Amino acid sequence: MTRYLLSRAGQAALVLWAAFTASYVLLQLLPGDSILIKFQNPELGLSPQQIAEIRSYYAGGSPVAGYVQTLLGFLTGSLGYSIDTGTPVAERLAEALPETARLASAAFLLAVVIAVVIAFAASYSTASWLRGALLSVPSLFVSVPAFWLGILLIQIFSFRLGLVPVIGGSEPQQLVLPVLTLAVPISAPIAQVLARAIDQVYAQPFVPVIAARGATRWWILWRHVARNAVLPALTVAGLTFGELIAGSVVTETVFGRAGIGRLTEQAVNAQDTPVMLAVVVLAAAVFVLVNLVVDVLFPILDPRLKGAAA
Amino acid sequence: MSPSRPLRTVVTLTLVGLLGACGGGGDAAGPAPGDGKPVRGGTLTYLEHQPPTCLYLPAAGFYPNGGILNQITDKLTWQNPETLEIEPWIATKWEINEDATEYTFHLRDGVTFSDGTPLDADAVAANFDVYGLGDEKLKLPVAEFVNNYERSEVIDPRTVRFHFGKPSPGFLQGTSVIGAGLVSKKTISLPYEQQCRLKNIVGSGPFTLKKQILDKEVDLVAREDYDWAPPSSEHQGRAYLDEIKIIVTPEDNVRVGALTSGQADMVRYVQAYDEQTVKDAGFLIHAEPTRGVNNGLYLRPGNSLLKDARVRTALRLGTNAKEIVDTLFTGSYPVATSVLSHLAQGYVDLSKELVHDPAKANELLDTAGWTRGADGVRTKDGRRLELGVFVSGPQPLSKQTLELVAQQWTKLGVKLEIRPADAGTQAVDIKDAEKTAIQHGMVGRADQDVIKSHFHSENRDVILSDDEKLDRLLEEESAEPDEAARNAKVAEIQRYVIDQGYAIPLFEEPQVYGSAPHVHGVAFEAVARPWFYSVWKSRP
Numbered sequence: 001m002t003r004y005l006l007s008r009a010g011q012a013a014l015v016l017w018a019a020f021t022a023s024y025v026l027l028q029l030l031p032g033d034s035i036l037i038k039f040q041n042p043e044l045g046l047s048p049q050q051i052a053e054i055r056s057y058y059a060g061g062s063p064v065a066g067y068v069q070t071l072l073g074f075l076t077g078s079l080g081y082s083i084d085t086g087t088p089v090a091e092r093l094a095e096a097l098p099e100t101a102r103l104a105s106a107a108f109l110l111a112v113v114i115a116v117v118i119a120f121a122a123s124y125s126t127a128s129w130l131r132g133a134l135l136s137v138p139s140l141f142v143s144v145p146a147f148w149l150g151i152l153l154i155q156i157f158s159f160r161l162g163l164v165p166v167i168g169g170s171e172p173q174q175l176v177l178p179v180l181t182l183a184v185p186i187s188a189p190i191a192q193v194l195a196r197a198i199d200q201v202y203a204q205p206f207v208p209v210i211a212a213r214g215a216t217r218w219w220i221l222w223r224h225v226a227r228n229a230v231l232p233a234l235t236v237a238g239l240t241f242g243e244l245i246a247g248s249v250v251t252e253t254v255f256g257r258a259g260i261g262r263l264t265e266q267a268v269n270a271q272d273t274p275v276m277l278a279v280v281v282l283a284a285a286v287f288v289l290v291n292l293v294v295d296v297l298f299p300i301l302d303p304r305l306k307g308a309a310a
Numbered sequence: 311m312s313p314s315r316p317l318r319t320v321v322t323l324t325l326v327g328l329l330g331a332c333g334g335g336g337d338a339a340g341p342a343p344g345d346g347k348p349v350r351g352g353t354l355t356y357l358e359h360q361p362p363t364c365l366y367l368p369a370a371g372f373y374p375n376g377g378i379l380n381q382i383t384d385k386l387t388w389q390n391p392e393t394l395e396i397e398p399w400i401a402t403k404w405e406i407n408e409d410a411t412e413y414t415f416h417l418r419d420g421v422t423f424s425d426g427t428p429l430d431a432d433a434v435a436a437n438f439d440v441y442g443l444g445d446e447k448l449k450l451p452v453a454e455f456v457n458n459y460e461r462s463e464v465i466d467p468r469t470v471r472f473h474f475g476k477p478s479p480g481f482l483q484g485t486s487v488i489g490a491g492l493v494s495k496k497t498i499s500l501p502y503e504q505q506c507r508l509k510n511i512v513g514s515g516p517f518t519l520k521k522q523i524l525d526k527e528v529d530l531v532a533r534e535d536y537d538w539a540p541p542s543s544e545h546q547g548r549a550y551l552d553e554i555k556i557i558v559t560p561e562d563n564v565r566v567g568a569l570t571s572g573q574a575d576m577v578r579y580v581q582a583y584d585e586q587t588v589k590d591a592g593f594l595i596h597a598e599p600t601r602g603v604n605n606g607l608y609l610r611p612g613n614s615l616l617k618d619a620r621v622r623t624a625l626r627l628g629t630n631a632k633e634i635v636d637t638l639f640t641g642s643y644p645v646a647t648s649v650l651s652h653l654a655q656g657y658v659d660l661s662k663e664l665v666h667d668p669a670k671a672n673e674l675l676d677t678a679g680w681t682r683g684a685d686g687v688r689t690k691d692g693r694r695l696e697l698g699v700f701v702s703g704p705q706p707l708s709k710q711t712l713e714l715v716a717q718q719w720t721k722l723g724v725k726l727e728i729r730p731a732d733a734g735t736q737a738v739d740i741k742d743a744e745k746t747a748i749q750h751g752m753v754g755r756a757d758q759d760v761i762k763s764h765f766h767s768e769n770r771d772v773i774l775s776d777d778e779k780l781d782r783l784l785e786e787e788s789a790e791p792d793e794a795a796r797n798a799k800v801a802e803i804q805r806y807v808i809d810q811g812y813a814i815p816l817f818e819e820p821q822v823y824g825s826a827p828h829v830h831g832v833a834f835e836a837v838a839r840p841w842f843y844s845v846w847k848s849r850p
Contacts, residue, residue, distance in 0.1 A: 030734045037737040039451075084363060086503030087524070095524055151563050159571040166564060167355060167557055167573040256559045258526035266361070266525065269703075271734045 008295055012288040019284035020074065020277075024067055027273050035083060037271050074281065080274035084266070089278045092263060097282075100259035103251070104244045106175060107182035112237065114183060115190035119233075123198045123221055135195055142188035146247050150181040150254035166255065178255045182247050186240045193236045197229035231302055238294035245283050348545070348831065348846040353553040356840070357565045359579035361525040361558045364506035368441055368453035368489045371754075373821065376488045376839035377578065378556060381530055382424075383491025383513030386415055386434065388540035389483060391836045394601075394655060394756050396482050399540045400429060400492065400514070410477040410791040411458075415485075417468045421538050423494040424518045431470040433495050435462035438472060440498050441490060449502040454763055455484035455755070457788050477789040479796060480759040487755065488839055491515075514538070516549040516843045528556040539843060550831070550846035569593060569824050575847065576825040576832070578840070582639045582707065588824040597642030597820040598838035600754030601653045603764040604646040605705060605819040607715065607750055608772040609812055612743035615695060620678040622811025628671035628722040631664070631816045634714050638707050642822055646815030649761065649804045653818075656758045656800025663808055664815060671722050680723070688723035695724045697747040700740060701731040708750055711816065743774045752819045756836035758800045762788045765807065773812050780806065 073080060079089035115138075122134035154177060158166045164173050201207070202225055210220055249261035260279060267275035362374045370379045388399040401415040421429040442459025444452040458476040465471055474481070484490060494512040497505065504510050508522050516539070517530040532549040539546050557574075559565045566584045568574040570591040580588055585595050607629070609622045616622055635645050644652070647661040680688035680695055688695040702708040709728065716726035726748075729735070739745040749772045753764050762784040767775040775781065783803050790796040807813050821838035828849035833841045 031738045037733045081503065085524070086364060086506035092524065151561065154564055155567060158573070159567040162571065165573050167357065167559070167568045168555070254561050254564065256526065256557065256561070256564065258523055258558075262525055269733055270363075271737075 004299075005296065008292055012292050015288050016281065016284055020071065020281050021067075023277055023280040024070065027277055028063060030271065030273075070277070074278075079278045082267075082272050082275050084270040084272040084275070089274050092275065093260070093278060093282065096258060096260045096263045099257055100245075100248055100252070100261060102171075102175065103178055103182065103257065103259060104241075104248055106179045107186065107247075108237075108241070108244060110179055110183035111187035111190060111240070114187035115194055115233070118187070118191040119194035119198055120221065120226070122195050123202070123225070124217065138188035138191040138195075141184050141191075144185060146181055146185055146250045147254060149184060150178065150251055153177045153181060154254070174255075174257070178251050178257060181254070182244065182251045185247065186243055189236050189240060190233055194229060194233040197232045198225055201225045201228045227301075231298065234294055234297065234301070238290050241287060241290045245286070346830070346848075348550050348844075349848060350548075350550050350846070351552050352550075352847040352850055353555055354551050354576065354829070354842060354845060354847065355555045355557065355574045356842075357557055357559040357568060357574045357577040359558075359560060359562075359565065362508065362528070364502075365508050365511050366450065366502060366505040367491050367493065367511075368451065368455075370489045370491065371454075373578065373839065374558075378508065378528055378530070379491050379511070379513075380488055380515075380835060380839045381517040381554065381842050382511065382515040382519065383493060384421075384429075384515050384538065385487070385490050385492065386485040387482065388542065389486040389756060389836045390542065391756075391834060394836060396486055397540060397542050399486075400434075400538065401485070404482070406482065408791070410479045410481070410789075411474045412471060413474075413481055414465070414469065414471045417470070418538055419468060421514055422535075423512050423514045424533060425494055425496065425512045427494050427496070428467075429492060429514050430467045431464045432467070433498075434470045434492060435464050436495050436498050437490075437492050438462055442472075448500070450505070451502075453489055454769065455487050455489055455757075455759070456481065457484075457759065457762075477791050479791045479793075480757050480788055483757040483759075486836075487757075488835060488837070517554060520553065526558055530554040530556070543844065545831075545844040549843050551842060554842055566824065569826065572826070574826075575829050576823060576840075578821070578823050579706075580822045580824045582643065582822075585640050585642065585822065592827060594825045594827065594832075595642065596823040596825065596832060596834070598823065598834045599651060599653045599818060599820055600752070600838050601651050601655075601756040601836060602754035602760040603649060603654075603752055604651055604815045605643075605750075605752040605817050606646060606649070606813050606815040607699070607748050608764075609748055609814070610743040610746070610774050611810070611812065612774050612776055613697070613747040614744065615693070615697060616743075616747055618678050619811050620674045621680070621695075624671040624674040624678070624722065625719065625724065626671075626808075626811060626814045627665070627667045627674070628719055628724070629715055629814050629816075630666040630718055631814075632666070633718070634711055635817050637714060638710050639817065642820050643817045646817050649807050649813050649815055650800070651818040654760065655756065656761075656797040656804075658801035658804050660804060660808055663805075668718075668721060675722060675724075682723045686720065686723055687725050696727055697724065698727045698729060698739075698745060699748040699750055700729050700736050700746060702750040703731045705750060705752065705819070706822075712750060741774070749773070754819075754837040758796055759788050761800060761803055765803075765812070777810070777812075780810075780812075 077090065082089055082092055118134055118137055122131050125131045125134065154166055157163045157177060164176050207220060210224060248259060249265055252259045252261035253265060263275065264279045267279065358374050358377060360374045362378055363372055365375055365379060367379060370376045384400050386399060386401045388397045390397055400418055400421060402418050403416050405414045417431060417434065423429055439462050440450050441453040442456040444450050457480060458474045458478045460473045460475045463471040463473065491513055497510055497512045500510055508519055508528065516533055516536045518533050520529040520531040522528050531553050532551060534548055536548050559568065562581050562584065565577045566580060566587060569577045570588060570593060580595060588595055609616050609625065611617055631645050635643050647659050647664065648657055650657045675688060680690045683689045699712055701712060712726065712728045716728060719726050751772055753760060753770065755763065763769045764772055765775060765780060766784045767781050783799065783806060787796060787799040787803060790799055825832055828847055830846050830848060831844040833844055835841055
C-alpha cells in the first residue's frame with residue numbers, strides 16, 4: 001500500500017511539473033504580453049522606450065532564466081505579482097480560493113445528492129414510463145448552459161419571487177442560487193454512470209439469489225447493488241472536478257462572486273500571465289489531488305483491488 | 311469583456327418577457343417625502359459593470375476607477391458640468407500669465423487628507439510634479455491631461471506656482487479632471503504598483519475607504535469632518551450618505567434586474583436595449599454626455615489600402631450612422647454631427663459633410679480604380695478591398711455596430727473583417743496599420759485638448775498618424791492661450807480630419823446610468839463619472 005501511495009504521489013508531482021512547464025511555455029508564446037497590454041494603454045501615453053524599460057524590469061533575463069526563477073518561486077510558494085492590479089498572486093489566490101472552495105464543494109455535494117436521488121429513484125421505480133423519464137433527466141441537465149440556468153434562477157427566485165437577494169445578503173443566501181446553477185450540470189454524468197452501473201449490477205447472478213432468500217428490493221438496492229455500483233460513479237465524480245472549475249468561471253461571473261473563476265476570466269482578458277500561470281497550476285493540483293484521493297479510496301471500497309494495489 | 315457576450319444577447323432576448331413582468335413587480339415610483347429636503351444617512355448600493363483596475367490617478371479614465379476616485383479625492387478646481395466653467399475648489403483663486411506658461415494657485419486653508427496630513431502647497435506641488443513629469447524610478451507615467459509641464463514652485467504653504475516650457479492653456483481645465491485628484495504626499499511617493507492599490511490612495515474627498523473585496527466590492531464611508539466642497543455646491547459639509555457600497559455585477563441582466571427589483575439603488579452601464587425596461591418600471595435613466603471625441607471609426611492612412619483618401623472618403627459616405635443608432639441604440643445616443651460631441655468645447659457642426667451617399671461612395675471607389683470581383687468584393691491590382699478592425703471592449707455594442715457597418719460596406723464592395731477583442735493579439739496588432747486598418751473608439755474630456763489626445767502621434771494616436779500637418783495643428787491648438795482662437799483652431803482640425811477621411815463619426819457616446827426614484831441629488835462630473843457627495847435617499 002505504501003509503495004502504491006508513493007508511486008501515485010510521484011506521478012502526481014510529475015503531472016504538476018508538466019502542467020507548469022507546458023503552461024509556462026504556452027503563455028510565453030501568446031501574442032502580446034500583459035505588460036504591453038497594460039502599459040500600451042493609450043490613457044497612460046507611454047513611449048515604446050518607456051514600455052521596454054518597464055518590461056525589462058518585470059521580466060528580467062533570458063526565457064530559461066525566467067523559467068527557472070518562476071519554477072523556484074512556485075516551489076517556495078512565491079507566485080509573483082499580478083501585472084494588472086499590482087497585488088501578489090498568492091494574495092489574490094488566498095482571497096479567491098475560499099470563495100470558490102465553498103461554491104465548488106457545496107455544488108459537488110448537491111450534485112452527488114441529485115445524482116443519487118435520480119439513479120436510485122429510477123432503479124426503484126417499477127413503472128417503465130417513470131423510469132424512462134427519470135433516466136432522461138441527466139441528458140436534459142447536461143445540456144442546460146450554466147449561464148442560462150443562473151440567470152433564469154436569479155430572475156425567478158430573486159427578482160420575481162424575492163426569496164433570495166443577489167446583491168448583499170448573507171453568505172448562505174448568496175450561495176444558494178450559484179450552488180444550484182453549478183450542481184445541476186455536474187450531477188448529470190454522475191447520475192448517468194450510477195444508473196447504468198446499478199443496472200449492470202442488477203443483471204448479475206447474485207441478485208436473484210439474494211432476492212430468493214427473501215431480501216426486499218430496497219435492501220438489495222441499498223446493501224448490495226449500490227455498494228457495487230458506486231465505483232464507476234466515483235471515478236466520474238472525480239473527473240467532474242475539472243468541470244466544477246470550468247463551470248465556476250461562468251457561474252461566478254453571472255453571480256458576481258470574486259472567486260477563482262472570475263480571477264481567471266479577468267486574468268485572461270488582461271493577459272495577466274503570472275495570475276494565469278498560477279491558476280493553471282492550481283487547477284492541475286486540485287485535479288491531481290482529487291484523482292489521487294479517488295485512487296486511494298478505490299481499494300478501500302473494493303477489497304478485490306487491494307491485492308492489485310499492494 | 312466577458313466571453314459570454316453573444317450568449318448574453320440570446321438570453322436577453324429569451325428573457326425579455328420575464329424581465330418585463332419583473333419590472334412591474336418591483337418598487338413603484340414612490341413620492342419623495344414631504345418637502346423634498348435632503349435626509350442624512352443611509353447606504354447607497356451602486357452596481358458597477360467591471361471591477362476597478364490600477365487606481366494610479368492619471369489612469370482614472372476607466373469608468374470603474376473614476377467612480378471610486380471621484381468620491382475619495384478632491385481637485386484643485388471644479389468644472390461646472392453645466393457651463394463647463396472652471397470654478398474654485400481646493401484652490402480659492404488663481405492667476406495665469408499672458409501666454410499661459412505660469413499658473414499660480416492660492417489654496418484653501420484647513421484642508422486635510424484622510425490620514426490627517428495637510429493638503430498644502432507642498433502636497434499639491436508633489437502631485438503635479440508626478441502628473442506632469444512622471445517618475446522613472448517609481449515607474450509612474452506622465453498624465454495625459456498635462457502638456458508642456460516644466461516644474462512647480464512652492465511660494466508659501468498656501469501658494470503654489472507651476473511653470474511650463476510652452477503655453478499650456480488646457481492646464482486650468484486639467485486641474486479639474488478626475489485624474490488630477492489630489493493625494494497625500496505619502497501616496498504620491500509610492501511606486502506604481504503600490505499606487506495601483508485602493509488601500510494606498512489617501513485623498514481629501516468626502517468619502518474614505520472602509521473595506522475592499524478585490525473584484526467584488528468597495529465600501530466607502532463618509533468623512534465626518536469634510537468641509538471643503540466646491541463653493542458653488544449648494545450642499546456643504548459632510549456627505550448626506552453614510553456609506554456607499556460599490557458592488558461589481560458584470561451581468562447586464564442581473565444589474566438591471568437588481569435595480570428594478572429594489573436590491574440596488576443605482577447602476578452604471580444600462581445597455582441600450584434595457585433602457586425601456588428601466589423606464590417602464592418607474593426608474594430613471596441618466597444618459598450623461600462625455601463631451602469629447604465621438605464614438606466612430608478611425609481610418610489609418612498608413613494602411614496600404616487606405617492611403618488613397620478617395621477610399622477613406624468613400625467609406626465614410628457609405629456608412630449610415632443614423633441606421634446604426636436607429637437599429638441598435640436609443641435617443642440617448644445622438645447621431646454624430648462632427649468628430650466632436652455637440653457639447654464639446656470648440657465643436658463645429660459638420661452635418662452637411664457627414665451625409666450618407668452610397669452612390670457617390672461607389673463612384674469614388676470606381677474612379678480610384680477598384681473594380682468589383684465575382685463575389686462582389688472590389689479588387690485592384692489583385693488585392694481585395696478587405697479591412698480589419700477589432701471589436702472595442704469598452705464601447706457599447708461594439709461588435710453589433712461593426713457588424714452593421716460591415717453590412718453597409720458590403721453594398722460598396724468592401725469587406726470589413728471584424729476580429730474579437732482578444733487583449734493579446736490586439737495589443738500587438740493595433741499598432742500595425744497594415745493589420746488593423748481601422749480603430750473603433752472614442753474619448754471623453756471636457757476640454758479642447760481632447761482632440762489632441764485622440765489624434766496626436768504622441769498621444770493615443772488612433773489613426774497611427776504620419777500626418778505632420780495634423781500634428782502641427784493639434785500642437786497649435788494645445789498651446790493657444792486665446793480661447794476664441796483656440797476654438798477656431800479646434801474647428802479647423804475637425805474639418806481637416808473629415809476632409810482627409812480620417813474619421814467616420816457614428817454617434818455621441820453617453821454613459822448610461824439607472825437610478826431608483828428614491829435616490830436624489832444624483833450628479834456627474836463633466837465627463838459623466840458619478841459624484842455621490844450630494845446624493846440622499848428618501849427611503850432607507
